[in-house]
Amino acid sequence: MTTATQASRPDSGAKLPRQIPYIIGNEACERFSFYGMRNILVQFLVSSVILSYLPEAERQGMAKEVFHSFVIGVYFFPLLGGWLSDRFFGKYHTILWLSLLYCAGHACLAMFEGNRSGFYTGLFLIALGSGGIKPLVSSFVGDQFTQSNKHLAKIVYDAFYWTINFGSFFASLLMPILLRDYGPAVAFGVPGVLMFIATIIFWMGRSKYVNMPPSAHDPNAFMRVVMTALRGGDAGRTGTGSVVAASGVLIAVGMLLGWWLSPVWWPKDVGFVISFCLALGAILLFGGVGTALQLDHARGAHPDEVVDGVRAVLRILIIFAIVSPFWSLFDQKASTWVLQGKTMILPHDQWWWPSWLIKEAGQMQALNPLLVMALIPFNNLVLYPLLTKSGFKVTALRRMGFGIAFSGLAWVFAGMIQLWIDGGDPVSLAWQILPYALLTLGEVLVSATGLEFAYSQSPPKMKGVIMSFWMLSVTFGNVWVLLTNAAVRNDTAMAQIASTGLSENAFLMFFFAGFAFVAALIFAAYARRYPLQDYYRAA
Numbered sequence: 001m002t003t004a005t006q007a008s009r010p011d012s013g014a015k016l017p018r019q020i021p022y023i024i025g026n027e028a029c030e031r032f033s034f035y036g037m038r039n040i041l042v043q044f045l046v047s048s049v050i051l052s053y054l055p056e057a058e059r060q061g062m063a064k065e066v067f068h069s070f071v072i073g074v075y076f077f078p079l080l081g082g083w084l085s086d087r088f089f090g091k092y093h094t095i096l097w098l099s100l101l102y103c104a105g106h107a108c109l110a111m112f113e114g115n116r117s118g119f120y121t122g123l124f125l126i127a128l129g130s131g132g133i134k135p136l137v138s139s140f141v142g143d144q145f146t147q148s149n150k151h152l153a154k155i156v157y158d159a160f161y162w163t164i165n166f167g168s169f170f171a172s173l174l175m176p177i178l179l180r181d182y183g184p185a186v187a188f189g190v191p192g193v194l195m196f197i198a199t200i201i202f203w204m205g206r207s208k209y210v211n212m213p214p215s216a217h218d219p220n221a222f223m224r225v226v227m228t229a230l231r232g233g234d235a236g237r238t239g240t241g242s243v244v245a246a247s248g249v250l251i252a253v254g255m256l257l258g259w260w261l262s263p264v265w266w267p268k269d270v271g272f273v274i275s276f277c278l279a280l281g282a283i284l285l286f287g288g289v290g291t292a293l294q295l296d297h298a299r300g301a302h303p304d305e306v307v308d309g310v311r312a313v314l315r316i317l318i319i320f321a322i323v324s325p326f327w328s329l330f331d332q333k334a335s336t337w338v339l340q341g342k343t344m345i346l347p348h349d350q351w352w353w354p355s356w357l358i359k360e361a362g363q364m365q366a367l368n369p370l371l372v373m374a375l376i377p378f379n380n381l382v383l384y385p386l387l388t389k390s391g392f393k394v395t396a397l398r399r400m401g402f403g404i405a406f407s408g409l410a411w412v413f414a415g416m417i418q419l420w421i422d423g424g425d426p427v428s429l430a431w432q433i434l435p436y437a438l439l440t441l442g443e444v445l446v447s448a449t450g451l452e453f454a455y456s457q458s459p460p461k462m463k464g465v466i467m468s469f470w471m472l473s474v475t476f477g478n479v480w481v482l483l484t485n486a487a488v489r490n491d492t493a494m495a496q497i498a499s500t501g502l503s504e505n506a507f508l509m510f511f512f513a514g515f516a517f518v519a520a521l522i523f524a525a526y527a528r529r530y531p532l533q534d535y536y537r538a539a
Contacts, residue, residue: 017144022205029198032167036191064335068478075474077131082468099199102129106192113184135467142455161448165369172366220306233297241293248286252279269486277479309459320473325519327477344429371440396453397527403445408516410438415509
């Protein structure tokens with residue numbers, strides 16, 4: 001047996017790295033902090049002076065727009081965090097410094113509850129801090145493992161995701177009550193305290209971490225290989241790929257000019273956030289296709305294994321793009337589903353309803369992390385082994401594909417509930433349990449799996465960036481929400497919706513369900529041809 005084979009074989013007696021508890025503890029507190037403010041944001045905005053300048057009928061729509069714009073920022077800034085980490089500071093220092101900005105953002109929310117500029121500044125700082133550290137913490141977990149104990153990584157990623165939801169559960173349960181009984185200063189201040197504790201816990205493990213050095217001035221970095229390929233390599237053999245990539249840049253510039261100049265043909269409801277994200281999407285799409293068409297031109301100027309690594313990243317980006325519709329459904333549980341719940345009746349007259357605990361429709365969000373904590377061990381200990389024994393191979397890609405489909409099914413039931421509400425009869429809030437359960441199953445299959453999948457498929461020097469692109473799929477999921485809502489803000493669209501006999505809310509719920517089913521079919525087709533990689537580091 002060769003030494004390389006011995007090094008890559010898992011050690012049956014391997015133990016979890018001793019530094020893992022610090023990262024897990026940090027993540028649990030940080031997730032309480034994030035979800036604590038996130039899950040009350042729409043409820044707060046609808047009734048706050050922040051949106052008092054709008055007619056009451058328009059406040060729900062604007063609250064949803066602010067919420068999804070905030071989420072877009074949270075999942076866009078991982079690009080910045082990944083770049084700073086990989087090029088300059090490394091994961092540990094980037095996480096620590098951005099966490100301090102994160103704490104400052106929470107302070108702004110608590111202090112400026114009635115000041116629009118101060119409050120939005122707080123949201124920006126939280127988006128910057130939370131988004132910047134988001135891809136780094138999960139990939140930082142992977143850095144603590146080697147080939148000898150990588151078989152334990154899945155257990156830790158599941159535990160990692162379980163603790164995320166442990167913090168989210170208590171935040172979702174407690175924050176709506178704090179907002180109602182003690183006001184926004186306390187409701188936004190408590191998450192700020194938890195974020196400060198999270199930062200301290202992370203700092204305490206500083207002497208125990210495995211710190212991978214940044215790859216500044218790497219001549220074989222991802223973007224350097226991409227630019228070499230688009231320039232046609234050393235010989236300058238530009239071709240179709242270069243034209244395709246340039247077309248993406250021109251389209252992006254055209255979109256930004258359309259927003260800035262507001263010509264007659266530019267949709268008036270498509271603001272900066274949507275325009276910027278669509279421009280970024282055009283660059284990524286056309287640039288990725290163009291790079292793939294002439295990536296081999298980079299050979300010679302860069303080592304073959306690096307060029308092959310870039311091709312692997314491009315394949316991963318396709319996976320991420322197809323997953324993005326899932327997030328358009330998932331993140332609306334904190335906006336669309338909360339607003340739906342506000343129109344439903346709490347079944348306090350039922351003996352089984354925990355009236356002593358569930359007093360607000362917004363608290364139904366606590367069902368999501370509670371079910372996650374139950375489903376992760378159930379799937380690993382019962383469902384996956386049972387399916388394996390039955391001859392069904394439970395791969396990461398299969399789990400993700402089924403997860404997208406389950407999210408679509410959840411929205412079918414949410415739409416059916418909306419039809420019931422539109423009929424005028426009182427509807428019990430308990431009926432939301434079913435769509436929450438289906439959406440949570442989809443989340444476990446997509447999100448928990450995606451963390452491990454993204455790390456395992458990433459070349460060593462590109463892990464921070466590729467995790468950022470995984471987060472960017474959430475940004476585009478929320479862009480789809482804003483685009484859809486903008487598309488129905490005109491008389492023609494409303495007339496077409498009315499012709500179906502459905503309310504706007506019901507129509508959009510069934511639309512998003514169909515969106516997920518189409519994405520699941522495309523995902524399944526692509527996953528059959530995806531070549532799996534293994535990029536865990538050697539011992």
